Amino acid sequence: GVPPSKDNWTHQYCLNGIPGKKCGTIVLSAEELGNCRDYATMQFCANKLDKKDFFGKSDPFMVFYRSNEDGTFTICHKTEVVKNTLNPVWQPFSIPVRALCNGDYDRTIKVEVYDWDRDGSHDFIGEFTTSYKELCRGQSQLNVYEVSRDKDRNPSQSTSLHYMNPYQMNAYAMALKAVGEIIQDYDSDKMFPALGFGAKLPPDGRVSHEFPLNGNIENPYCNGMEGILEAYHQSLKTVQLYGPTNFAPVVNHVASYAAAVQDGSQYFVLLIITDGVISDMAQTKEAIVNAAKLPMSIIIVGVGQAEFDAMVELDGDDIRISSRGKLAERDIVQFVPFRDYMDRTGNHVLSMARLAKDVLAEIPDQLISYMKSRAIKPNPVPPAYSTSDHPQTNPV
Template identity: 65%
Template sequence: RKFILDYFFEERQNLNFVQYYCAVDTLMTWIFVIHRGIPGKKCGTIIVKAEELSNCRESVMMQFCGNKLDKKDFFGKSDPFLVFYRSNEDGTTIKVEVYDWDRDGGHDFIGEFSTSYRELSRGQSQFNVYEVINPKKKGKKKKYLNSGTVSKHFSCYMLFFFLVYDFVFVDFYTFSFIWFPGNPAQPTSLHYMNPYQLNAYAMALKAVGEIIQDYDSDKMFPALGFGAKLPPDGRISHEFALNGNPQNPYCNGIDGVMEAYYQSLKSVTLYGPTNFSPVINHVARYAASIKDGSQYFILLIITDGVISDMAQTKESIVNAACLPMSIIIVGVGPAEFDAMIELDGDEVRISSRGRNAERDIVQFVPFRDYIDRTGNHILSMARLAKDVLAEIPDQFLSYMKTRGIKPSPTPPPYTPPGHPLQTQI
């Protein structure tokens, strides 16, 4: 049995399988008993096969001809019509039933046959002639051969002008940059490591990261910070590896990013200003090397401050708009984020030096707008992830469509260049 479910890129959609037993009591009242299984005991197996409906991008027109079909009316020949039982997306068996049409709606069953999308897509040949079998007649009459034949005479295929990209097959190479203000040892800091709950930065990172990590083939994320003095010499950096390894800033999954973030708070000294252009240029350098659509880059920036290099940031975004990348900015804390809203570009396309961005690649949201008033952090994180990721599919498709890039087989995992990060101040 097939269940049609809407798929949302920006949400985590959990499935719950429950077994129902139906019983009847003495009063003929239907009772449904929910069986949730016994811990530690195997209660059966559920096999789930998921398919993408949008893979069906072809429209097919066909002509069929019936030959020597069983007569169901006393006078004249049968008036046949076909009923097709929809095939699975993988092209497996299609069942076709043949009926004799009656004006009163009591159509008479003549027989049935099976085919497949692959067979129907072939040109006219002996493979397109099908014996119509009536199972009841076949079981009763030993000399029964068939109830006639149906043959395909003509096919015309039309491809809808709609490109579908399977995100599972695109390596989303995701960068995470975290702005480091305030003393994390103080409860007033947004970086404060409360032993009982996540801080605002961690909640934002976990909320977005846990959704988007499922679209990355190897789940290795380069995680970097900006706005800090690094040991041992106290130099200021706007591009430092959270795990302390500039040659390999990759973390294993979002949990690895979270661990690196917490460790970095113990070793670096938080420092301003808030410069965005270095981190955008950092990702743009990687994205500029990919021109075949095999990778799409997402830059996640979590910050609480205003931008110190607004003009340079605008120029960096305009330059990046022609590259396979998107930018997500999550603002945490009570600050005003007017500059971030300007970068978002939903109302007015961002421009720099008289040049407009080719497309909108920035999505900004202030985390405070999504905090649940009852203190439910799980709900807050779900709301944030849903809104902050909502524009990614359209941004991704707009890049691919404008460049005529069509879906291709699964690319190999992305291998980053082996050079260390270059700090830009």
Template identity: 70%
Template sequence: MGMGTCCCLCWNGWTSGSLFLPSWSITFLLQFGRTEVIDNTLNPDFVRKFIMDYFFEERENLRFDLYDVDSKSPNLSKHDFLGQVFCTLGEIVGSQGSRLEKAIAGIPGKKCGTIIVTAEELNCCRDSVLMQFCANKLDKKDFFGKSDPFLVFHRSNEDGSFTICHKTEVVKNTLNPVWQAFKISVRALCNGDYDRTIKIEVYDWDRDGSHDFIGEFTTSYRELSRGQSQFNVYEVNILNFSLFILRKWIKLRTCNVCLSNWSIPICLFDRTQINFTVAIDFTNGNPQNPYCNGIDGVMEAYYRSLKSVQLYGPTNFAPVINHVARYASSVKDGSQYFILLIITDGVISDMAQTKESIVNASKLPMSIIIVGVGPAEFDAMEELDGDVVRVSSRGKYAERDIVQFVPFRDYIDRSGNHILSMARLAKDVLAEIPDQFLSYMRVRGIKPSPAPPPYTPPLHVLQTQI
């Protein structure tokens, strides 16, 4: 993810911002980076972007601290504190247009202005590219024949070295080969850096492995992405013993960027509505009206039911799965997705019916999370999870794996660190939702709507770097 815009900040002088991320100790913050300094403005528009990984299943807390810079000292205590903002990465990604606007706080009794933070997904890390190369008038390397040429692609590293990332097939006995088209991810080809050097070597294949070097050339993904043109005809340079350069050429025939359609940030950009249902394993005091308004409503219903709860079986999953599935079956266009959370402390009583319900629900925009509470044996839940063997019923297998089972007892921290326990539990409870969501969209061939246009800030003053 890339981010970084700020406006409507009420201060004088030079301005700068710092981003802090929490470490696993929860109470200790690590500084992730600092923006550039912008000279003499109350409405800075920071250019420097921060790239970080976004995990749908984790709560990634952020803190933005803002300062009025008084000198070139890197020590923040030497500068005037202007306020701070707390948020999560999920808040930014999930905001309309992935643009979060929050009031700056931190100085009692003073209005400190507003910060605007925007995020965008780095699509280049998910894209693939389909390419085909041909060559003309390569060197003859074989005594009885011509050459058996193939290409080797190298990605350049930060230290200047190269790593092999692809080899083509061998085209036998020709000086004018046409290699088959191949698909490779942009990340593998250039680590998402469009201008990073890509080195391509040409060899004549030999059975004993001592392949003869024919020549090489360099390019970049930015050049390759232009497709078939005069920019993608490359001279193959060969330096012989008399230091005379022989010139052959290789030509890019086709280059098509294959966009990876769906990702969780795109789901949020696309405004897919997530519907959440909670089923708790006890008899509800008002089964005719099981609906609740938000998490507070769930907790209120839970406390109210404790007064009349009946703590005995049976424990049936199929009715509640079918209940949510009826809603999911009416919306299959990708505009909505349904998540069912089942909290249970008992052994399931309707295993066969539950398996059939899961198999049927696997065709729908739906996921099921089961949290087992207490010391009971949850072997049946592990079977429903389907990570090892896909759930089946009456000879039919589930189309997708849509169930995630988590035993609550595995997340009780004996040291008393309940905050860390809750974070670990939340992470694992949601761990499979992204892939389950994406698998439904891909199987159904549903394409995301175009992302909204990026936020365009107002004109800003000249930036000054220190």
């Protein structure tokens, strides 16, 4: 065997069930336990879980996983099954913090939700991730999680919204092209930072919610819409799409740029294309409320057939978005569902023109509202062009 180090250690043993034949290898990976002696007592409930049973409702239970230093996960707790409900309330349970996260409060905790089946073929309902640090906040908006499914995430499968069809663009690419080709005309150098969120990145498989589509962390800028589309298609070949889906990191990313230029010389527009699943609603609301003070707007285009209730809430047309009792200074979000713009006759040019028109409809007023709130006045109109200023040397 290999002597244990102070971090990780690995032993390998050969199975010799049949004399003279190597039957396989067991790899035992171990991690040094922290000295934390705390216990955590928690209780969870859920609302509107997916219905999995043909007759009746689901029989949900939860499985908790501790993340290991090598990127794998180990089951550390299972709840009881709550029968025939989509709104379960599980019993409180206690667990050693060492078992939950090895005493590392920031370490990822993965939670999966299943519908129990008598034959053991439990149906996957969805999952979310958290940390003990977040759980310690107790009952609050910040501890409400969207249970997301990782189905339809493989771009090589025709069921995926990211499916790379050789004959036509997918919904993400169509929405990006329709809106982006108009937005780009308001940018002088046509260089755009393009970010992805919700994927495992090479080489170590870490999950990121703010990664450059072109793979260049130092320079995430893409040349025009064609450059963004190319980076998007390339990223689908290199990253593994993965939940949860967090919006707040990209909103805060753009907000940091906008915060640095508040004199009216620049205005930022963030275009988010999403299937509507959001795992950090509370954090996203807080990010938007903070961004409403800055020279920026957010366009959200929802693709797919999901319910977009959360996106409508972020839009704030009916009820102004708020976080921790604080209202957004102004409405900066415009949401439209992509499916409403699919022309049944197949006229994509016309339907995409309608999409772009409606998506951009609120941007002028949002820009003006920011400028007026900061008493920023437009620059003087440049002098009119005159041919006398540039006499022809060879008149015809």
